Amino acid sequence: MATGRTHRPATRSRGIPEATVARLPLYLRALTALSERSVPTVSSEELAAAAGVNSAKLRKDFSYLGSYGTRGVGYDVEYLVYQISRELGLTQDWPVVIVGIGNLGAALANYGGFASRGFRVAALIDADPAMAGKPVAGIPVQHTDDLEKIIDDNGVSIGVIATPAGAAQQVCDRLVAAGVTSILNFAPTVLSVPDGVDVRKVDLSIELQILAFHEQRKAGEEAAGEPGAVPLAPKDSGKGPDGDVPAVMPA
Amino acid sequence: MATGRTHRPATRSRGIPEATVARLPLYLRALTALSERSVPTVSSEELAAAAGVNSAKLRKDFSYLGSYGTRGVGYDVEYLVYQISRELGLTQDWPVVIVGIGNLGAALANYGGFASRGFRVAALIDADPAMAGKPVAGIPVQHTDDLEKIIDDNGVSIGVIATPAGAAQQVCDRLVAAGVTSILNFAPTVLSVPDGVDVRKVDLSIELQILAFHEQRKAGEEAAGEPGAVPLAPKDSGKGPDGDVPAVMPA
């Protein structure tokens, strides 16, 4: 691209495509593994294979960060680890609160992957008074009443919601009002937030349903032999006819 | 967002776009809520709002399934619930095994969202002999040695991997060899699988890293000139891509 200066004001969002941002953590993980094995350099081909992506895509991704490679050699592993870490903002410490300490919330609190890289569980919050003070993963659970104070005292800007669906929006509103601007939502609900707040959703049952769709398609195809000629209902998966009938027909 | 699957042509001759499939569970959830409130019909506008998507997108999504709406009225809720359920393959029962019963695996076993719609936890599997026989979520944990037999006996085609990263690929290989063709992977590793096997990845730390990127960008931008609330000043308030001092230069 431009061999000279960026042709755009600094106030504009840096031109890194969202899809690229989503892959940077993947590259970082692969690079960290290489770094631990003291591998000095790596080619786009090798790294792409380790990250499970196309090598041209990887090179283009890195080109958005700048020209950190050496032609004929590859990329310097340590240098790239640093650059990606910096780009992702992992050179600083991010305090995180987890709200909703049920089975999932407790698992998240115990999850090593959080602390491993830049993230620190600053507090655990739950609405159940019986939980208050009880330590989970070595951190005492605090009551929802103190949510705003906890956010403020710890300078938290990232919140994790692991509450039941019914409580998620309310918790979300309070987090945002208290200053949280990034939310990772595990509750099976659509959260509405004001502009400027990022929400990422992790929905376990949706992932399973998507798998089920493909699974059914696979089963249907092998029954039909060749796809393409079946306009409707390749549904039987070999488990026998189900005799389902629509509960309601359209008027 | 938590995507991640093996690259494949995917679009069969008569295929529903992948992006649409990913939204169907969202619609289904919204429709189920309406159904429980005995709402007879719903317009694309209302349903789209409930699902958090654009109404034109929703109508186009439904058009891939067929013409189930009535112009001037909207969509019949019950009928649409049935059609989407059928399309996703949720009218049949999907036995699922969870491998790796640590904090996360146990949380998944207890997660109500699984059983709620078509999915049934057929077995819990762990490599730790001390876990064997111990009930989790009312289901006794079985040892990894019996993995193949369990898959076979229960006709399992969907597996959930919640093991440490180091064990994931090996577990994956055994699942696939035993007949599993869809895998939901929680381990922070890239799994390689043969063609015909679908993998979806849920990576908690990647989600957080993506949030951190946006969070950093937001913090960097507001340094450019907005008076008033400055919640917390990031140490690395580096604004430009250039100008920062790298810790390590490429050799």
Added chain:
DNA sequence: ATGTCTTTGTGAACGCGTGCACAAAGATGG
């Protein structure tokens, strides 16, 4: 220095997904 070989960085084409805007379809009321 020069040539060869490796690997990056990127221009360009392509395909997918999104959203606008509108005509067609059907309900509803007179």
Added chain:
DNA sequence: CCATCTTTGTGCACGCGTTCACAAAGACAT
């Protein structure tokens, strides 16, 4: 039966992301 109103279904254009293919850049050997 006709007019009007509501809402669907979709043609179309646009932008993003992916991939190919190759010239440029540098390492390395002679």
